[in-house]
Amino acid sequence: TNGIIRPKGYNVSWHSNPDIEKHHFGHAHPMKPWRLTLAKGLIMSYGMHTAMDTYVSRQATREELEDFHSADYLEYLKTAKVALPDDDYPKDFNLGGSDCPIFEGLFNYCSMYAGASIDAARKLCNNESDIAINWSGGLHHAKKAEASGFCYVNDIVLAILQLLRKHPRVLYIDIDVHHGDGVEEAFWSTDRVMTLSIHKYDGLNFFPGTGDLERTGPDSEGNPGAHHAINVPLNDGIDDDQYVWLFKTLVGLCVERFQPTAIVLQCGADSLAGDRLGRFNVQVQGHGACVAYCKSLNIPLLLVGGGGYTPRNVARAWAHETSIAIGCDSTLDPIIPIHTPYRTHFRHETIFPTLSEILAGENRPNKNSEKKVREIVASITEQLRFVNR
Ligand code: TV7
Numbered sequence: 001t002n003g004i005i006r007p008k009g010y011n012v013s014w015h016s017n018p019d020i021e022k023h024h025f026g027h028a029h030p031m032k033p034w035r036l037t038l039a040k041g042l043i044m045s046y047g048m049h050t051a052m053d054t055y056v057s058r059q060a061t062r063e064e065l066e067d068f069h070s071a072d073y074l075e076y077l078k079t080a081k082v083a084l085p086d087d088d089y090p091k092d093f094n095l096g097g098s099d100c101p102i103f104e105g106l107f108n109y110c111s112m113y114a115g116a117s118i119d120a121a122r123k124l125c126n127n128e129s130d131i132a133i134n135w136s137g138g139l140h141h142a143k144k145a146e147a148s149g150f151c152y153v154n155d156i157v158l159a160i161l162q163l164l165r166k167h168p169r170v171l172y173i174d175i176d177v178h179h180g181d182g183v184e185e186a187f188w189s190t191d192r193v194m195t196l197s198i199h200k201y202d203g204l205n206f207f208p209g210t211g212d213l214e215r216t217g218p219d220s221e222g223n224p225g226a227h228h229a230i231n232v233p234l235n236d237g238i239d240d241d242q243y244v245w246l247f248k249t250l251v252g253l254c255v256e257r258f259q260p261t262a263i264v265l266q267c268g269a270d271s272l273a274g275d276r277l278g279r280f281n282v283q284v285q286g287h288g289a290c291v292a293y294c295k296s297l298n299i300p301l302l303l304v305g306g307g308g309y310t311p312r313n314v315a316r317a318w319a320h321e322t323s324i325a326i327g328c329d330s331t332l333d334p335i336i337p338i339h340t341p342y343r344t345h346f347r348h349e350t351i352f353p354t355l356s357e358i359l360a361g362e363n364r365p366n367k368n369s370e371k372k373v374r375e376i377v378a379s380i381t382e383q384l385r386f387v388n389r
């Protein structure tokens, strides 16, 4: 279909499981696992699955989850009961509030998306894949013993721990509109992982409230993790031109200085224009250009999902990015195939709707000046001078 041809010379692995997609966070909750069903429908209607090694992901074992998470947190996560709305159920480990509700099958959901990221990382470690994809992962806020911001188990940390068994240095890049605080914190004190998160930051309300430019790593002298955390705080409305320029400039500098042997890219789609929770004006093209740039570095690459709260745009972005991974993006017909399941969900029948179609007249001015963007690059350039590999 659509002339999709398996790439010669390199392998892409795709890790997914329909079991993950059927979980519900609750009626009004913005996180909708069925967006993965929508994305998968689009990917498969283009025939992209024929060009990848596809794997049905499995649950991570308790032992694998304990590589990062505490045993008592995991035990609670497994046994926590769904509470009635008016129950004053204990909110231990930040579980059971409105952001991180306890829902039916919660532990199954968490161990499944974690299992997929761990398997994907192992494919990269044993050189069976050059690019490994888990769109159900990317849950960057989860802590060792705490749920946070729709995230319960930190599959990214678990995947990076796998990569570190083989790889001396891992670069983690996070284009979700929120700060990748959980991953940053987990590797705060090591010089083997560099974290780079681009996000909306207002020093006040926007979740999780951390990620200013000065947050660069532990400040105590002689701590190996110093300078290895990179934060790019942005204002509302950043557009493709600025975003992609910033991304390429900063990732280019990090790669040059840190020389990672593996890259993990969290592709949170809430940085897209028109996202229900996001504030940026990034388009599917710009979001995809970040993936294309990482691919062009020819370093083993793990792609994970993350946020994304306007499901049709999440599906567009991750289908487009799957095509970039395979290398068929330039020949892909942007008109969504007629036999795509749930095709009626896509109000504009192209992978690349225009900004005015996405925003439907709702104006979001770009509050990021050229000067501010250049100051960010100058500051991070200076920071990287302290990174010795
Ligand atoms: C990776 N924003 C996760 C991003 C996590 C963001 C938040 C909501 C939200 C939750 C709901 C809901 C919502 C319309 C939006 C301080 C609060 C304010 C809950 C209402 N509608 C990722 C987490 C963030 C839950 N949390 O990076 C049920 O928005 O700002 C907050 C915290 C307290 C809790 N309230 C929001 O993208 C996957 N939550 C509707 C129903």
Ligand code: CA
Binding pocket: 174, 175, 176, 177, 178, 179, 180, 197, 198, 199
């Ligand atoms: Ca981010």
Ligand code: ZN
Binding pocket: 176, 177, 178, 268, 270, 306, 307, 308
């Ligand atoms: Zn997010």
